[in-house]
Amino acid sequence: MVKNIVTTVWTEKGQFETNNPSGHKLTMFSVADEENKNTTGFGPKALMLSSLAGCSGLDVISLLKKMRAEVDDFKIEVTAELTDEHPKFYNKVQVDYHFTGTNLKEDKIKKAVNLSVEKYCGVMEMFRQFADLTTAIIFHEK
Incomplete structure (x- = not known):
């Protein structure tokens, strides 16, 4: 361990x-x-969101390289809501994956994101323990 x-x-x-x-x-x-x-x-809580995006993003980039699915640009936007009462924590989290390029291989990109979300990203799994977590994949063709 x-x-x-x-x-x-x-x-x-x-x-x-x-x-x-x-x-x-x-x-x-x-x-x-x-x-x-x-x-x-x-801020510590914002850093958690950055860790979530970084963990999943590193997975996705590695998988896309193995799948030979090139993209020109890739960014992840994480939007999270904090509870009103103390201790405040993120109870709703939306992770949006944005891919930009020409002739994007959408099936391979979706597969890479889904593998990260469902299997590889440990930070994603941690967030699932306390937050309603949703994801979206957005394609931007050049």
Whole structure:
């Protein structure tokens, strides 16, 4: 079994610096500071959404390469709703996969996304434990 360890250190006011198992670092800050233009980094909950998109996106790109289904551009938009009561958490999450290109191989792209959503993306599975999760695939032909 793989064990991951991260260390998170309070650096100032409402900011923490955290690392990942490979040693890279990022800054997290309080949601109350999100409007502060001098703050760089991520809010913890927004970072969860980025992790969801990144996990699935890495799966999809790897699968598309193996399937020889090239795209010119690929982006994922995640829209999430927080509960009103504390502790606030995402209870509804929509993941939209946008693909742009000429002569897109739609069947292969759909297969790659579905494999990520249903089989490979561990972050997606974690989100399913607490949120109503829906996905959509949108094609943009050039």
